[in-house]
Amino acid sequence: MKTYRGACHCQAVTFEIETDFPELTTCDCSICRRKNALMVKVHERQMKILTGEDVLSTYTFHTHTAQHYFCSVCGIYPFHRKRVTPDYFGVNVYCLEDFDPAGIPVRATDGIGMK
Numbered sequence: 001m002k003t004y005r006g007a008c009h010c011q012a013v014t015f016e017i018e019t020d021f022p023e024l025t026t027c028d029c030s031i032c033r034r035k036n037a038l039m040v041k042v043h044e045r046q047m048k049i050l051t052g053e054d055v056l057s058t059y060t061f062h063t064h065t066a067q068h069y070f071c072s073v074c075g076i077y078p079f080h081r082k083r084v085t086p087d088y089f090g091v092n093v094y095c096l097e098d099f100d101p102a103g104i105p106v107r108a109t110d111g112i113g114m115k
Helices: 030-035
Strands: 002-007 014-019 024-027 039-043 047-051 056-059 067-071 079-081 088-092 106-109
Touching: 014 039, 014 088, 024 030
Parallel strands: 024 106
Antiparallel strands: 002 014, 014 047, 024 039, 039 088, 056 067, 067 079, 079 088
16 A cells, blocks of 8 residues: 545645555446546545644535535535445545546446435
């Protein structure tokens, strides 16, 4: 596993994750479709918020289990706590420094069908 640093656009929120990128995921639920994020799933032990926890805003909907985090300064979505596996985060790989997702398998998940 390798450590990757990430941040929102304004750098107010910074974080690190450890992953070997077994796959990336997309989701077709109403919020993921609109934010068009490409995500990697990491256990909460593999993620550390370095700065900006105080500027994170949280959005929940439907069952209010998943917590979607946004920087309240620049509005970027860096990660969310997952609904089905709440001890995992879905991390927006476009927020990672020096990371190229080319060649990593992408799995589409059925978020719209989750009831």
